[in-house]
Amino acid sequence: MISIIDYGLGNVAAFASAYEHLGMPYEIISEPESLKKPSHIILPGVGSFEGAMKKIHNSGFQDLLTHFVLNKKTKVLGVCVGLQIMGRASEEAPNVNGLGWVDAETVKISITNYPEVTLKLPLMGWNKIVHQRDCPLLKGVAGHEFYFLHSYNLKIKSDEIISSSVNYGEYLTGSISSDNIFGTQFHPEKSHDQGLKILQNFALL
Amino acid sequence: MLRPRLTVLLMMHQNALYKSINFSNPIYIGDPLNAVRIFNDFYVDELIFVNIDATVNSLEPDYRLLEDVAFVSRMPLCYGGGIKQISQIEKIIALGFEKISISSGAINNPKLVREAADIFGSQSIVGCIDIRKDKKSENYFVYTHNGSRIVNMSPIEVVDLFIESGVGEILVNNISRDGTYKGYDIGIIEKIVDHSSVPVTAVGGARSFDDLKELSETCGLMGVAAGSLWCFKEPNKAVLLNYPNPRARIGIFSSN
Numbered sequence: 532m533i534s535i536i537d538y539g540l541g542n543v544a545a546f547a548s549a550y551e552h553l554g555m556p557y558e559i560i561s562e563p564e565s566l567k568k569p570s571h572i573i574l575p576g577v578g579s580f581e582g583a584m585k586k587i588h589n590s591g592f593q594d595l596l597t598h599f600v601l602n603k604k605t606k607v608l609g610v611c612v613g614l615q616i617m618g619r620a621s622e623e624a625p626n627v628n629g630l631g632w633v634d635a636e637t638v639k640i641s642i643t644n645y646p647e648v649t650l651k652l653p654l655m656g657w658n659k660i661v662h663q664r665d666c667p668l669l670k671g672v673a674g675h676e677f678y679f680l681h682s683y684n685l686k687i688k689s690d691e692i693i694s695s696s697v698n699y700g701e702y703l704t705g706s707i708s709s710d711n712i713f714g715t716q717f718h719p720e721k722s723h724d725q726g727l728k729i730l731q732n733f734a735l736l
Numbered sequence: 737m738l739r740p741r742l743t744v745l746l747m748m749h750q751n752a753l754y755k756s757i758n759f760s761n762p763i764y765i766g767d768p769l770n771a772v773r774i775f776n777d778f779y780v781d782e783l784i785f786v787n788i789d790a791t792v793n794s795l796e797p798d799y800r801l802l803e804d805v806a807f808v809s810r811m812p813l814c815y816g817g818g819i820k821q822i823s824q825i826e827k828i829i830a831l832g833f834e835k836i837s838i839s840s841g842a843i844n845n846p847k848l849v850r851e852a853a854d855i856f857g858s859q860s861i862v863g864c865i866d867i868r869k870d871k872k873s874e875n876y877f878v879y880t881h882n883g884s885r886i887v888n889m890s891p892i893e894v895v896d897l898f899i900e901s902g903v904g905e906i907l908v909n910n911i912s913r914d915g916t917y918k919g920y921d922i923g924i925i926e927k928i929v930d931h932s933s934v935p936v937t938a939v940g941g942a943r944s945f946d947d948l949k950e951l952s953e954t955c956g957l958m959g960v961a962a963g964s965l966w967c968f969k970e971p972n973k974a975v976l977l978n979y980p981n982p983r984a985r986i987g988i989f990s991s992n
Contacts, residue, residue, distance in 0.1 A: 537830070540856075545832035548807045577829050579857040612857065649956055653859035653904040655935050656741045656959075657781060678782075678812050679738075680834055680859045682904070698737050721812045721834065723779050 533557040533734055534569040536596070539586040541575030541613065545720040549727055555734050563591045569599060571606045571734060575720075576613030580637060580683070581624035583612045593630065600632055604711045607632075608668075608733050614707070614714030615685050623683055632712055634688040640681075643700035650700050653682040658697045660705040660717070666694035668706065668713050668732050675725040677705075677717035685716065739989050740952040743961035744775060744979065745784045745909075745939050748817070751801055755967050756788070757915035759866075759883040765967050765975055768801065772808045778979035782812045784837065784907070784937075784961065790818025791840055792881050797824060799831065806832030816864055816907075820845070825852050829860065837862035837907055840880035843887055843894060846901040853902030858934070861905075863898030867891050867924065868911040876924055883911045891924065895932055905959075906936045913941030915964050920951050929955040937961050945980065949988050 533550055537543045537559050550557035560566045574596070576583055587593050599605040609617045618635035620628060629637075642650050657676040662669060684703040687693055695705035697716070706715040713733060719726035747754050747762070753771055754762035765771070768785075775783060785805065789795055795818055806813060815828050816837030825836045836856075842849045842863050852861050866879045878887040878894050887894065895906055908928055910921050918941050925938040937959025942948060948960045969976040980988060 539826075541830070542806075542832045542834060543830055544803065544806055545809075548832060549810075551807075552810070577834055577856060577860055579854060582855040582857070650738075651933060651935050651957070653857075653935065654738065655859065655905065656738050656957075658738045680812070682857070682859055718812070718834065720832075721810070723776070723810050727810070 532569070533571045533573060534566060535559050535573045535575065536592060537561040538590045538592050540578040540583050542577050542720065543575055546573055546575055546730070549720045549730050550734070553727060553731050553734070555731070563595045566595060566599075569605055571736070572596065572599065572608070574607060574609040574613035574617075576609065576611045576616070578612050579623060580612060580615055580621040580629070581627050583616050584624070584627050584629065587616065597630060597632070600712065606711045606733070606736055607713065609714040610720070611681060611716060611718060614716055615683060617712065617714055618685055621683065633692065633707065633709060635685050637683045638686050640684050640699065640703060641701065654679050654699050658699065660695040660697050661702075662695050663690075663693050666706070666708045667736055668708055668729055669694055670732050671728050672725045677715075677719065677722040677726065679717045681716060685714075738957060740957055741781045741937070741959040742948065742980070742985055742988070743782045743784060743937055743939070743959045744780050744966050745786065745961050745963045746771060747963065748785055748787045748801070749789055751798060754788075755915060755964055759911050759914055762788070768805055769808050771977060772805055774977045775979065776808070776810045779982055780811050780979055782814065782959065783809065784814040784816065786837070787817030788882055792884070794818070797828060799827060802828055802833065803831045814862060816862070820848065822848070822851055822855065825856060829856060835860050835862050835905070837864045839864040839866065842898060842901065842903070843880060843889075846897060849898065849901035849903055853904070858902050858904035861903050862907050863901070863903035863905070864907040864909060865891060865894050865898070866909045866911055869921065869924075879911060891928060892931055895928055899932065899934055904934050906932050906934060908936060908938045910938070910940030916941055917943035917964065919943060919947045922951060922954050925951065926955050929958055935959065939963060945984075945988050952989055
């Protein structure tokens, strides 16, 4: 069963719709008390780092999720800011701590402009992911385009957990996997068939 | 590397899809959910829904319809129309939309944009600017309420206001070209793209793939949007939803 966490910030229904489409069981969890023995947790995110951390803290989900992910090794997939908050901190909100599940920090993307193309922020649109290493989450989607919408990049301390990256003047984190922790900077729930494939891969882990 | 977005803009009027000419004379296109299903099959880059009744009639967004639209959609979604409060934005994002476009609400109340960007991030807040070219003076003016109310600021001043307030994207909608099949008015779009530090999406006038190509070649990485082009087979002919397949899309943007 996929447990989609509705902590008050994120396109929760888009994930429900994706799993409905895939014909796979899911539940939307809006109260911490309802999250019982989850096998797969999705942490959606359309928001700012501070907005996301405030909501996840105030909704009472923070300690519970950390318990499941770090102690019980429950599989988790963080998407967009849902990925970024799994790190320790962010330049977007210097006084706010992240969940600290991965040794990483979110920094503003630094823009390099070329004579022929001007890059702007937010990074908005479809970009091909470049596989860095084998990852069960990315099975069957090599070289596909995914939908990105962000101004910040999760900078990972150890390259080994980066499963794909993406070129926007410099190489940015596309997706990560570390033991039971998975995350994508792009939106699989909004990336057509290749996105559904990733959500299916996650559910089958 | 990122490529230009090829965007579909659809207008909702009385719970159905319509397409206007110069923001008037809306023509019935069809059912929004059917359209979303068809655009899923075309692997569309991005869909923008604009409710043209909400601001002029002071209506709430139709959440039930938006919920259904988002549930069917496998692609990125933006909603615009009648947004005045943070609670509306929160609701629509939770339904499955990634971006919210604000026009008169952002011009009249820049604090709304600031607050929204702080909570939801700039990447999810779009500042929409409806422009019209004055035939006599050849100057561009900004309008709200479906082109019925003029704004006492130039397009560039509104762009600056939006960016200072925290939007992550500027959506330029050219009323003078809307539904006319006269091609984009590239001059003013280029001026706004060059001026704007955030991505720009432009709509109004596209009649062919060559227009899309010309706009992206002139203005670079941006959202190249159209309405009528994706709704009719030929100007003044039958309603036929269409969109180039992934290979044709690469052809359109091959020089980018």
